[in-house]
Amino acid sequence: MTTFNDQDAVLFANAAFYRAVESLNGDLLEEILARHEPVRVVHPGWPLISGRANVKASWERIFDNAGVMQFTIVDPEAHLDGDFAWVTCTEKLTSVQSGRVVEGLVATTNLFRRENGDWRIAHHHGSPVM
Amino acid sequence: MTTFNDQDAVLFANAAFYRAVESLNGDLLEEILARHEPVRVVHPGWPLISGRANVKASWERIFDNAGVMQFTIVDPEAHLDGDFAWVTCTEKLTSVQSGRVVEGLVATTNLFRRENGDWRIAHHHGSPVM
Numbered sequence: 103m104t105t106f107n108d109q110d111a112v113l114f115a116n117a118a119f120y121r122a123v124e125s126l127n128g129d130l131l132e133e134i135l136a137r138h139e140p141v142r143v144v145h146p147g148w149p150l151i152s153g154r155a156n157v158k159a160s161w162e163r164i165f166d167n168a169g170v171m172q173f174t175i176v177d178p179e180a181h182l183d184g185d186f187a188w189v190t191c192t193e194k195l196t197s198v199q200s201g202r203v204v205e206g207l208v209a210t211t212n213l214f215r216r217e218n219g220d221w222r223i224a225h226h227h228g229s230p231v232m
Numbered sequence: 233m234t235t236f237n238d239q240d241a242v243l244f245a246n247a248a249f250y251r252a253v254e255s256l257n258g259d260l261l262e263e264i265l266a267r268h269e270p271v272r273v274v275h276p277g278w279p280l281i282s283g284r285a286n287v288k289a290s291w292e293r294i295f296d297n298a299g300v301m302q303f304t305i306v307d308p309e310a311h312l313d314g315d316f317a318w319v320t321c322t323e324k325l326t327s328v329q330s331g332r333v334v335e336g337l338v339a340t341t342n343l344f345r346r347e348n349g350d351w352r353i354a355h356h357h358g359s360p361v362m
Contacts, residue, residue: 144339147362186313209274229359232277
């Protein structure tokens with residue numbers, strides 16, 4: 103029998119995060135953002151952005167400039183400590199920006215917090231692999 | 233009276249991490265690496281590196297190529313959850329590489345774990361701010 107443990111739940115939340123990004127829909131993305139501060143993000147090449155509303159707005163700015171964003175997530179690994187979890191993975195990202203297909207590798211750290219039983223993303227840090 | 237609380241202890245560990253990097257000494261850096269796995273790092277532009285020995289070796293490779301590394305740490309903020317803590321900050325980095333002074337901004341996420349009462353760094357993720 104397979105049981106759905108905490109680690110699976112975090113990896114599930116990590117996958118849900120990427121599905122929300124692929125939707126290019128700020129409201130869907132907001133659903134999986136942590137409800138409580140701190141909420142932060144570092145997009146590839148960007149400075150740190152703090153605060154739930156600012157994080158959502160930054161994604162919407164990216165979504166507005168992307169025709170398509172598709173992720174293949176390589177080697178996601180989740181590490182739990184109580185109600186906190188960090189995930190490392192590599193994103194193989196295919197996007198369409200200004201009508202041009204762009205492919206790239208992004209090294210990623212995602213931090214999740216368990217809020218009322220649900221794992222929500224508190225911080226996403228992605229950086230371009232040169 | 234000022235008390236030295238857990239948050240101060242994490243920020244102190246964060247500062248100690250940068251002093252160790254500035255020393256360009258792999259053995260000093262190893263002192264503040266978490267004793268237990270997972271230990272990871274994403275250097276600016278690099279892919280994810282996993283495992284304590286590999287992390288130490290990656291720093292030594294950087295140290296071998298740097299004549300000087302000096303950090304000014306801007307806006308370090310620590311968030312604790314039990315024996316886990318994450319710090320975000322911006323590094324103003326001045327380094328000498330191949331005899332040339334290089335200045336840059338690095339957006340950073342540092343993860344610390346409390347092991348036997350000491351906060352040690354389990355993950356460092358730095359990415360260039362374009």
